[in-house]
Amino acid sequence: MIKAAILVAIIIAGLIFGPEVSGSKGYVLVAMGDYTIETSVSKAIIIGVLFYLLLLGIEWLLHKTLGISRQSYNWLRGRNVRKARKNTYAGMLALAEGDYKNAERLTANSATHSDTPLLNYLAAAEAAQEQGDNAKRDTYLKQAQENSDNSFAIGLTQAKFHLRQGQYEEAHAALSLLHNKQPKHQQVLKLLSETYQQLDEWQKLLDLLPSLRKAGLLAHDDADQLELTTYAGIFKQLAKQEGSHGLQVYWNKMSRKLKAEPSLIAAIGEQLITLDDHDAAKIILLNGIKKSAPNSILAVINQLKLPDYQDLINSLESGRKKFPASAALESAYAQCQLKAGNIEQAIKAYQAAIELTPNADDYYQLGLLLEQQGVISEAQQCFKRGLALSQA
Template structure:
């Protein structure tokens, strides 16, 4: 457009000048080597305008030809892109349908022409993994990692597949590297949560739970449950590595809220018993049961290896006197009387426990007490009741 206006302006100026100086055309001489060209000024102006017009026209023709070539090439490229996208979409559907072999073929057929080949390689890696072809899976993941901005997507895909294959150590390495590069990615932390549990890495699990709760990945109830599980596991690790003294020291460092949790108290007492610190465990259990009713702690009392079980029996008798409906205390008493071979008292307390709630173990203990009193028919009846609970 600009060139056309320019030509018209030049032509107009030429006409204006020509009209002003009509009859006075002037004289132009061009000489080079042994040749000379003579013409009037008017002829020179017309020649220049014609030359410019020819030049502009030639430029137009060349641009039009280039544009047609580009459009033709672009048409083929767009056609290939559309076909690649169509095959990729079909491959995703095949993957969801469980047809992994055809899913792999579909997405890889035109992957080189896709505008996001990373997607094709990741889908192919998933299809290969689902077919159990580890070599192809690694090849596709390597090709995917060569694409731009692929680190996170490739890492997460690999980690998820390793977790499903129970290769938690490999998933741990991948996710640990990713967490350093993407510290605020909650999906990485959520996957690490599962890996930490599988590998029993309790302290790292404790460290990430608050962030998962803040980011709404876990509800408060779920976060509390994971924390209790992690702290229970950590108690076991400390007990194995540092013994009962280290376990008690670790317990003392816990928060008041944690030390009041029934599950954690039970775990602490179990670890003391496992480390042969039964009297220390007894002191913990008695102090807790005086304030709270925790059935799991009552169940630990008969398991203790004590030189004198009389204090335990007296404590339990005091508990059932205070609360005759305390089934857990009656059950524990019954088990202690079985150890002392006091079958009558054992029968009495076990029957009282079963009146309050059904329990397979109590039925088995009661059947044993009845057999030792030669009450065989009653023992068989009790055993049948226990079998109905198992079913």
């Protein structure tokens, strides 16, 4: 617009001043080295205007030519982007459908022109992982790192891959870094919980449990059960590392609420029995059946080997009077009587247990005792009924 205005102004000026200068043509001399150009003022003005018009024409031509080139470039670039989007979408669908070979090819090849190269490389890495090609998987993860500054997402993906392959140490290392960056990240917390369980890192899992509860990643009952499982794991580790004394010291420092949990009483009882400290196990187990007689504790009581079973018999007799009738309680009582050498009482207790809830093991033990007593026909009936129950 400005150029056109200048041109119009020059023409108008020529129309106004042309007649005046026509009578006095003037003189223009241009010297360039050994060359000189002589002309009148009017001719110089005309030549200048024509030269300016030539420049405008050249500019217009260049603008049109470059404009066409730019349009061609933008069209080609847009075509590549559209194709990349289409292939990325197809690759993601292939990944969801389990077609990992095509998923890898489509997402990796379209990553260069994709709007989301990070997602392309992560999807390609997952497809390679599913095909068992760890080398390609790691290459795609490296390319993802080079094409994005989102190291957190890449690290989380890598940790998931390690977990799938059972590489728990590597997963632990990656997740620890992520946890330091974002302690409240729910996916990191969940994966850390799984990793700690696989590595038997029970104390770390116990320390993580409040965060899992606060994040709402576990239902209340599930969180309570995980806590009990964690303590049972700690008992097992302490038994190996510190023996019976260390295990009992840890137990005594626990809260009353936890020490009243039947599963924990049974767990520490089993570890003490494994360490051949049956007396210490007996004390904890008998304290555990003062208010109830859970099957888990009774099952561990049956494993005790003592020089004198009278305290155990007395506790179980008390339980038979206080608690509802229980086949497990009768069976435990029968075993204690048998170990103490009281055959008649053991037979009666086994019969009471079978009457409450028929059990193949109880039938077998009763059959052996009856056979020892010479009651062969009844013993054979017990063996038959026990065998039928075991095959049912």
